[in-house]
Amino acid sequence: xxxxxxxxxxxxxxxxxxxxxxxxxxxxxxxxxxxxxxxxxxxxxxxxxxxxxxxxxxxxxxxxxxxxxxxxxxxxxxxxxxxxxxxxxxxxxxxxxxxxxxxxxxxxxxxxxxxxxxxxxxxxxxxxxxxxxxxxxxxxxxxxxxxxxxxxxxxxxxxxxxxxxxxxxxxxxxxxxxxxxxxxxxxxxxxxxxxxxxxxxxxxxxxxxxxxxxxxxxxxxx
Amino acid sequence: xxxxxxxxxxxxxxxxxxxxxxxxxxxxxxxxxxxxxxxxxxxxxxxxxxxxxxxxxxxxxxxxxxxxxxxxxxxxxxxxxxxxxxxxxxxxxxxxxxxxxxxxxxxxxxxxxxxxxxxxxxxxxxxxxxxxxxxxxxxxxxxxxxxxxxxxxxxxxxxxxxxxxxxxxxxxxxxxxxxxxxxxxxxxxxxxxxxxxxxxxxxxxxxxxxxxxxxxxxxxxxxxxxxxxxxxxxxxxxxxxxxxxxxxxxxxxxxxxxxxxxxxxxxxxxxxxxxxxxxxxxxxxxxxxxxxxxxxxxxxxxxxxxxxxxxxxxxxxxxxxxxxxxxxxxxxxxxxxxxxxxxxxxxxxxxxxxxxx
Numbered sequence: 001x002x003x004x005x006x007x008x009x010x011x012x013x014x015x016x017x018x019x020x021x022x023x024x025x026x027x028x029x030x031x032x033x034x035x036x037x038x039x040x041x042x043x044x045x046x047x048x049x050x051x052x053x054x055x056x057x058x059x060x061x062x063x064x065x066x067x068x069x070x071x072x073x074x075x076x077x078x079x080x081x082x083x084x085x086x087x088x089x090x091x092x093x094x095x096x097x098x099x100x101x102x103x104x105x106x107x108x109x110x111x112x113x114x115x116x117x118x119x120x121x122x123x124x125x126x127x128x129x130x131x132x133x134x135x136x137x138x139x140x141x142x143x144x145x146x147x148x149x150x151x152x153x154x155x156x157x158x159x160x161x162x163x164x165x166x167x168x169x170x171x172x173x174x175x176x177x178x179x180x181x182x183x184x185x186x187x188x189x190x191x192x193x194x195x196x197x198x199x200x201x202x203x204x205x206x207x208x209x210x211x212x213x214x215x216x217x218x219x220x221x222x
Numbered sequence: 223x224x225x226x227x228x229x230x231x232x233x234x235x236x237x238x239x240x241x242x243x244x245x246x247x248x249x250x251x252x253x254x255x256x257x258x259x260x261x262x263x264x265x266x267x268x269x270x271x272x273x274x275x276x277x278x279x280x281x282x283x284x285x286x287x288x289x290x291x292x293x294x295x296x297x298x299x300x301x302x303x304x305x306x307x308x309x310x311x312x313x314x315x316x317x318x319x320x321x322x323x324x325x326x327x328x329x330x331x332x333x334x335x336x337x338x339x340x341x342x343x344x345x346x347x348x349x350x351x352x353x354x355x356x357x358x359x360x361x362x363x364x365x366x367x368x369x370x371x372x373x374x375x376x377x378x379x380x381x382x383x384x385x386x387x388x389x390x391x392x393x394x395x396x397x398x399x400x401x402x403x404x405x406x407x408x409x410x411x412x413x414x415x416x417x418x419x420x421x422x423x424x425x426x427x428x429x430x431x432x433x434x435x436x437x438x439x440x441x442x443x444x445x446x447x448x449x450x451x452x453x454x455x456x457x458x459x460x461x462x463x464x465x466x467x468x469x470x471x472x473x474x475x476x477x478x479x480x481x482x483x484x485x486x487x488x489x490x491x492x493x494x495x496x497x498x499x500x501x502x503x504x505x506x507x508x509x510x511x512x513x514x515x516x517x518x519x520x521x522x523x524x525x526x527x528x529x530x531x532x533x534x535x536x537x538x539x540x541x542x543x544x545x546x547x548x549x550x551x552x553x554x555x556x557x558x559x560x561x562x563x564x565x566x567x568x569x570x571x572x573x574x575x576x577x578x579x
Contacts, residue, residue: 073229077236084240088247095251098258 010135017139023116024147024189025196030116034148035185037107041164044152047107048145050089054111056137057085059125063133066126078121086112116144154188155179263311263324263340270338271326272298272306281308281404288399290314290392295400298326307335310400314392317384317554318343321352323392327366329406334397336362339389348552349385357386361393366401366408370394373488381519381552383488464570469497478506481567487559489514492523494560496567498537500575505535508564513556520556528557532564537572541565 021027024034037043061081062069069077090108093101101108111117120140125133156162159179161169169175178184264278280294287293292311300306307328314321321342326335339353351357357379364375370390372378378386401408452462469477478499484491492513497506510524522528528550535546541561543549549557 068232070225070229070232072225073233076233080236080240084243087244091247091251091255095254095258098255098262 010131013132013135014139014142017120017136017141018143018146021140022143022147023140024144024151025193027116027119028193029119030114030144031189033107033110033114034144034151035182035189037110038148038152038155038185038188039159039180040156041149041152043107044145044148044150047110048141048148050108051111051114051116051144052138052141053089054082054085055117055120055141056134058082058117058121059133059137060130061085062121063125063128063130069126074122074126075118078118082117082121083112116140151185151188151192154192155184159184267311267324267338267340268296268298268309268326271309271324271336274300275306276301278309283400283403284405285403287403288396291396291400292322295404308400308404309335310396311340312392312396314388314390316342316344316388317349317382318345321385321388321392323389325393325397325400327397327401329401329404332366332401332406332408334361334364334366334393337389337393342385344382344385348379349382351379351382352385352389357389361390366397368394378488380516383555464567466570466574476501479571481570482511483563483567483570484512485559485562485566487513487515487523488520488553488555489516492556492559492563494563494567496532496564498568498571500537500571503537505532505537505564505568508532508560510560515553515556520550520553522550522553523556523560528560537568541568 017023023030033047037047058078058081062078065077086108090101093108120136124136128136153163156164157168158176161167161171161173161175176184179188268278269275275298277299278296279299281297283295287295287310290312292313295308295310298306298309307326309324309326311322311324314323319342321344322340324338324340326337327333328335337358339358342350342352344350344352357377360377364370368375370376370393372383372387372390376386376390398408447462449462453460465482467480469480471477478497478501481496481498482493483496484493486492490513492515493511495509495511497508498504499506508529510529513521513524515521515523528548531547535541540546541564543554543558543561547557547561
């Protein structure tokens with residue numbers, strides 16, 4: 001029975017980041033890389049893996065150290081730990097799998113400035129056990145990944161006529177170049193957010209449906 | 223106070239530990255990364271030039287290498303140890319930053335074997351086309367004594383002249399120097415006596431012969447005194463300047479001067495009339511009277527959108543594209559030529575006015 005509730009607890013934590021609070025969509029954080037790298041679906045996968053990795057490392061380490069870090073200097077300590085993790089991963093990738101490192105390119109160093117990492121570390125890992133922190137990291141990392149893949153897919157299909165490099169539309173069919181460029185990222189992001197808000201409102205109980213604040217802003221405010 | 227010490231201690235420990243971890247990983251991965259980069263340079267860059275090469279060995283130059291060359295210079299060896307040629311990295315000044323090319327040279331023939339673009343930050347779709355074989359391959363087999371000038375012996379990429387120039391200069395300004403620095407004698411082919419002679423041969427054969435002529439000859443169409451006549455009056459050491467006409471209004475008041483000036487554009491000289499008001503110390507306006515630039519790109523320098531920006535510019539302005547003159551998109555060379563012609567005219571008028579004072 002104890003075993004059952006342990007895994008139940010972990011799944012609750014994972015699903016929170018994965019579905020309920022998916023970072024770019026429902027928390028509207030981590031937007032810079034979400035908009036910058038999502039020109040293709042595959043970039044979303046790679047960025048998602050890298051973020052999950054760093055998030056996992058940072059959350060577990062900080063959760064382990066949480067009792068020794070004085071509150072007043074927690075942010076600099078977190079930043080140092082995150083930066084070290086990112087640099088280590090960057091070095092290891094460059095030294096062992098240069099081909100993958102070349103594809104990742106700028107994405108890896110970008111993770112340092114991804115506010116999801118610092119956000120989850122501050123909001124969760126600093127007050128929870130390492131196991132829970134790992135579950136939280138997994139949920140938010142994978143949630144971030146599917147969000148990026150979703151945006152990347154829309155942009156790749158509309159902008160390039162392909163999905164994960166596979167031709168979706170027949171060759172020669174006109175594509176909307178806008179979606180490959182930065183403004184296309186904003187348009188896609190706005191459209192996805194609007195669609196998700198509509199869906200959430202339909203499914204929410206009547207009392208919440210009448211709430212004046214839209215779902216996204218309420219989550220951001222929280 | 224105890225709290226402060228604790229903060230210092232924790233932050234210090236975290237920093238020291240981080241530094242140690244990073245140093246450890248760097249010590250472990252650093253040599254691997256360097257080896258990877260070197261191998262990548264050999265495999266991706268140098269093998270494009272010498273596909274049959276098995277090994278690359280650094281060689282020591284006898285004399286200092288030319289400026290743009292990155293040390294060391296390598297010998298390309300095949301599997302039985304025969305020297306296939308030399309290969310080295312050179313840096314060119316591209317549009318978006320440095321352009322790094324690997325250049326392969328055959329020291330016996332004094333020819334370029336080929337080149338590979340290793341890294342660049344040129345505009346995607348325009349300048350980035352320097353990577354394409356259609357551009358790179360034209361360098362193979364060229365004698366190192368060639369001028370390597372875009373528009374003369376090197377075909378530039380349309381709308382990416384600066385990038386094309388970056389590559390051809392990186393090759394042209396280094397190939398001969400590298401051979402000489404390594405102690406090879408550079409064969410002066412019969413047709414390529416010196417780079418200078420080659421340039422002159424090309425220019426005189428083409429219609430843009432005026433581009434290397436004296437300023438007086440550049441004036442071309444303007445009817446003026448012969449140089450001989452002027453030298454008879456002023457002495458042998460003088461030359462005619464740019465043609466210049468004073469401008470008066472109907473009432474006989476001095477309005478300014480018009481100077482005819484020219485500079486080398488993308489396809490031959492561009493002639494510009496520059497109206498200058500030396501009293502007010504500013505440019506009245508310019509008109510491009512003759513050009514042969516690419517249709518739809520370079521020929522846009524004749525449009526008011528470009529020329530109007532010179533109107534009213536003070537004579538002590540920089541007259542530099544990117545500083546106070548906006549270039550026509552994808553026509554940097556043409557824009558620079560017009561700007562240079564205007565700058566020349568302005569210098570001229572400033573010199574005359576300065577002496578009058």
